[in-house]
Amino acid sequence: MTPRLFTRFQNSARQRVRIVLHLKGIDYAYVPVLDAADPAYHALNPQGLMPALEIGGRVVAQSSAIVELLEDLWPVPSVLPADPFLRAEVRAFAQHITADLHPVNNNRVRRYLRDPLGVGEAEILGWYRHWVAVTFASLEAQLARHGRDSTYCFGDRPGLAEACLVPQMDNARRFGCDLGAYPRLLAVDAACRGLDAFRRAAPEAQPDYPGG
Numbered sequence: 001m002t003p004r005l006f007t008r009f010q011n012s013a014r015q016r017v018r019i020v021l022h023l024k025g026i027d028y029a030y031v032p033v034l035d036a037a038d039p040a041y042h043a044l045n046p047q048g049l050m051p052a053l054e055i056g057g058r059v060v061a062q063s064s065a066i067v068e069l070l071e072d073l074w075p076v077p078s079v080l081p082a083d084p085f086l087r088a089e090v091r092a093f094a095q096h097i098t099a100d101l102h103p104v105n106n107n108r109v110r111r112y113l114r115d116p117l118g119v120g121e122a123e124i125l126g127w128y129r130h131w132v133a134v135t136f137a138s139l140e141a142q143l144a145r146h147g148r149d150s151t152y153c154f155g156d157r158p159g160l161a162e163a164c165l166v167p168q169m170d171n172a173r174r175f176g177c178d179l180g181a182y183p184r185l186l187a188v189d190a191a192c193r194g195l196d197a198f199r200r201a202a203p204e205a206q207p208d209y210p211g212g
């Protein structure tokens, strides 16, 4: 059964699921959702956020839950290491981004800061960059503490950690964040960008990318 991914070209939660699909070599149908407020989409996913994945008529929302489902249904190749402590470390790295950073910086939060709270554009940008800096400093330290000089975050194969990191690096660049203090994150990001799975998951490779 071919999974159907309800998505749009940009935004990190969607991109991280596409990366995992490509890392696992899973064939999927790309269903662009032009308007997340569309009642037809809400009927599928009442939260109205993307992505959502449908397999055999069953719909799952939330990128982390989708990744877990893909891992259960297509365990090989895994996007997690075999060692339980290392798996936990990878999940902790990913959750810095998915559970702590993304929820405070995403579009709907910035929109609410703007209206009704009346926060100005410069302050909102400062807010965004602040939470990126706090998170990236901690992720950089986590990689330094891990200590091994591996190509990717926790070893010689990319997986969940990189699927969360690379889209976040894209966002940070779009928002003009200074990334100079994070050499390890930059090196992992550069290594991933050379890989087919990451290239195929990138916003500019999607069928709904403007001018694509």
Ligand SMILES: N[C@@H](CCC(=O)N[C@@H](CS)C(=O)NCC(=O)O)C(=O)O
Pocket (backbone or CB within 6 Å): 011, 012, 013, 014, 035, 036, 037, 048, 049, 050, 051, 061, 062, 063, 064, 098, 106, 107
């Ligand atoms: N925690 C959710 C966050 C999903 C989310 O915030 N999606 C945003 C884009 S990254 C969205 O669909 N916003 C509505 C829109 O763009 O119209 C997940 O990981 O899936």
